[in-house]
Amino acid sequence: MKLQPTATFSELFNEEEPNIKSLLENIPSKLIITILTNINSELYLGKGNETQIKLLNQFIRRFDNNTKNKILLNVSKLIKKNKELHLFTIKTNLEFIHHVLINYNNSNYEDSTIEDELNILKAYFIFSKKINENYTPKNLSTFPNENQFFREYLWPIIIDQIEINDTINPLVNLIKGLNFLNHFQQDDNYSANVKIFLDKNNQPNLWNYILQLMHFLENAWKHKNSKPFGFKEKDFDYTLFKSFILEPKEYQKKYSLDKKNYTRFKRQTSNKN
Numbered sequence: 092m093k094l095q096p097t098a099t100f101s102e103l104f105n106e107e108e109p110n111i112k113s114l115l116e117n118i119p120s121k122l123i124i125t126i127l128t129n130i131n132s133e134l135y136l137g138k139g140n141e142t143q144i145k146l147l148n149q150f151i152r153r154f155d156n157n158t159k160n161k162i163l164l165n166v167s168k169l170i171k172k173n174k175e176l177h178l179f180t181i182k183t184n185l186e187f188i189h190h191v192l193i194n195y196n197n198s199n200y201e202d203s204t205i206e207d208e209l210n211i212l213k214a215y216f217i218f219s220k221k222i223n224e225n226y227t228p229k230n231l232s233t234f235p236n237e238n239q240f241f242r243e244y245l246w247p248i249i250i251d252q253i254e255i256n257d258t259i260n261p262l263v264n265l266i267k268g269l270n271f272l273n274h275f276q277q278d279d280n281y282s283a284n285v286k287i288f289l290d291k292n293n294q295p296n297l298w299n300y301i302l303q304l305m306h307f308l309e310n311a312w313k314h315k316n317s318k319p320f321g322f323k324e325k326d327f328d329y330t331l332f333k334s335f336i337l338e339p340k341e342y343q344k345k346y347s348l349d350k351k352n353y354t355r356f357k358r359q360t361s362n363k364n
Contacts, residue, residue, distance in 0.1 A: 099220035109217075142179075
């Protein structure tokens with residue numbers, strides 16, 4: 092297992108670190124979340140340095156030449172130190188999204204400005220720094236129990252950083268899901284629960300439920316090159332997809348003090364606009 096800190100603000104910008112609140116206070120939360128979810132999708136599907144450079148170029152393409160060249164020069168210094176580049180990470184995305192949801196503003200936007208993009212990039216690497224600091228062993232002045240240094244000091248840091256990233260075939264998994272639900276529907280001990288599940292999702296039978304999900308995936312594939320991807324309520328059974336929608340106010344009430352390993356917005360991945 093190889094562990095390496097990600098790049099931080101001071102490594103990319105030759106200036107004093109600004110306050111995150113001042114960087115983000117005038118930027119619509121929907122815009123920030125849209126950018127971060129796009130980064131997430133690229134990281135899940137991407138390939139090492141190629142993806143890292145692609146994401147950086149998406150950010151800096153509209154910056155003035157002076158700002159752009161300073162950032163690229165600092166990135167080249169990082170590559171000289173270590174050929175494997177770590178600028179954008181899923182962990183930083185999750186931490187950033189959590190912050191935006193807790194401080195959510197509902198203002199609308201038509202497009203991002205260059206200043207917005209620069210401020211989001213700066214904030215991103217401040218969050219990266221905070222995460223690196225969180226993963227520094229604490230209280231090393233106190234001695235661990237005999238032969239327990241790894242368990243007491245290092246293992247909590249390592250396990251908290253693990254994010255599972257498995258590529259799956261959605262069609263195969265829909266078939267598995269249909270078989271799974273069929274099994275319980277035919278079992279007298281659980282058939283009533285399947286009926287409750289279908290009623291909750293406004294579906295008359297299991298096939299309708301699976302076909303609605305397939306319809307959604309088909310529509311997503313047709314619009315895979317549009318950013319951000321979305322769908323209109325009239326095109327789908329809204330009740331079925333309501334459970335996937337995250338409401339910022341509900342999130343703030345429940346997770347303002349503790350993000351619970353980001354489980355809420357991993358489970359509810361849609362944002363209603």
